[in-house]
Amino acid sequence: MTNEQMLAEIKEANLTYLMLAQSLIRQDKAQALFRLGISEESADLIEMLSPAQIMKLASGNMLLCRFRAGDDMVWNLLTNHKTNNSRTANDATTKLHANIVMSSRFAETAF
Numbered sequence: 001m002t003n004e005q006m007l008a009e010i011k012e013a014n015l016t017y018l019m020l021a022q023s024l025i026r027q028d029k030a031q032a033l034f035r036l037g038i039s040e041e042s043a044d045l046i047e048m049l050s051p052a053q054i055m056k057l058a059s060g061n062m063l064l065c066r067f068r069a070g071d072d073m074v075w076n077l078l079t080n081h082k083t084n085n086s087r088t089a090n091d092a093t094t095k096l097h098a099n100i101v102m103s104s105r106f107a108e109t110a111f
Contacts, residue, residue, distance in 0.1 A: 007061055013065070014060065014063065021038070022046050024036065
């Protein structure tokens with residue numbers, strides 16, 4: 001992948017993220033804060049962006065969203081790398097555990 005292609009992919013990801021974020025915030029702000037892992041102040045700013053402002057922000061060369069699964073424990077829970085062969089029974093439990101861990105980290109940063 002060339003540098004130009006990489007920048008085009010970043011811009012597309014930014015646009016998609018901002019449009020999704022704005023839609024989620026407008027539908028249910030409390031749920032959007034949880035799902036996006038952003039502060040209420042950030043949500044207020046995103047909610048008020050005009051289409052032109054979204055396009056301008058999306059056209060930057062830095063990715064605007066980030067992974068919330070920032071450590072090995074969460075990645076292992078999400079991918080079931082450290083579970084035994086009884087994956088079906090543990091899938092729901094491990095994904096729930098990963099969601100709890102990620103949401104608690106959001107709560108820590110929000111206050």
